[in-house]
Amino acid sequence: MKKISNLKFEHKQKENHQIIYYMNTQSILNPVNLMPLAARVPRVTSKLNWKDKLGAVKVRLAINRYGYMVNPGLYAIGNPSRTSDVFVTSNYKLTFDVVRKNLAGFNAWILVLDTKGINVWCAAGKGTFGTVELVKRINETSLKDIVSHQKLILPQLGAVGVAAHKVKEQTGFTVTYGPVRAQDIRPYVENGYKATPTMRRVEFPWFERLKLVPVEIVLSYKYLLAALMLLIGLSGFHAGGYSLSVLSEKWVSVFANVIVAFLTGTLLAPLLLPYLPFRSFSAKGLSVGIVVTAILFAFNLLGINYLENISWVLIFTSMSSFLSMNFTGASTYTSLSGVLKEMKIGIPIQAAGAIAGLVLFTVSRFFN
């Protein structure tokens, strides 16, 4: 039999991406199509190289966050046979990398669904990691002819998009939901393909989720810009009217305050999340906003007069309350109904607070 390396693979290289080999299964004339099916499946290693790791860091920093993907289809890891397990995952490259890394030492198949470069959970929520795509991939890769069993192991969170009984109806394949985390694949297999309650549970790994803080900060920059422009612009007012020289004198302290308010909501609130009182994120943000303004006030860093102090309290608390609410997206335990409820109450209060704060801030300039 020809060695796999002799096969003519078409390859595709995207900017900053690892080269991913895949086969052209479309063309009948392609000599590859004369090979036995299983031998045509591209092989991947379980080792991540520096490019994979650099890519992961970039994604974390929200550079090139979308479109970081591998080609959907079937991949082989190790030396799989007709009886080897089939693990299903998304084509988000970070996910694919975590899965193959955790399959080190296994002989297995990895069926990669086209989730448009999005991780399993989010893709399942959107429906791209779903029944239709799974059925399509099973058929397109002729999985039936490659493995003799009819069993697929899906990450548990894929259940949000996949209906196991429908996949069975349409393809004959039985969907088994494995552990939530790829890290648990080995213990899961060693446990006789049974997930323990811990493997099933999505904890809120609050400490681990803090790595999403940079992404949240980047995504919220528009609110920061708006607050900076408004408040620095307003700081030019003074008893005699409006002047740019007053603005150029005052802007540094205004700038510093706004940055601190922004970081209170985007960094401090998530950092202290489990230790803050209240269940709702907006109330958590509010409470930490109050504490921060109290500290600034104690060190005489807040404002220059009464009115300005009050205006800063309002601006700080509404900003940090609003921005904390955005961290619900990074949490793993908030429900749509819950977030809707807190937004319905929170946003009007935050908006009123922000407007009152801006008005007071402006008025305070005239009493300097």
Place this chain on the structure above:
Amino acid sequence: MKKLVYLKDVVTLQLDKEKCIACGMCTKVCPHEVFEITNRKAEIVNRDQCMECGACAKNCASEALSVKTGVGCAAGIIKGVLKGTEPTCSCSGSSACC
């Protein structure tokens, strides 16, 4: 660290015990241990832990479960309102979920 619980009594999860055949699928797919099987019926034991992901309803072959699903994400809801669509997740891609 204590377990974080979100707001009380807000979720839309419904279980029709009549239809339940105690297959246990919901206990397998739920990421927050909302269900238990007692007396050959599923039981909602941790309602406030439900994050409305919809995995249980999607995989209940006897259609005993229903829940209004969506993303519990404020930024996603804002985006949905601005664009006039359903709330959509911006998906801070996390390799924590595989």
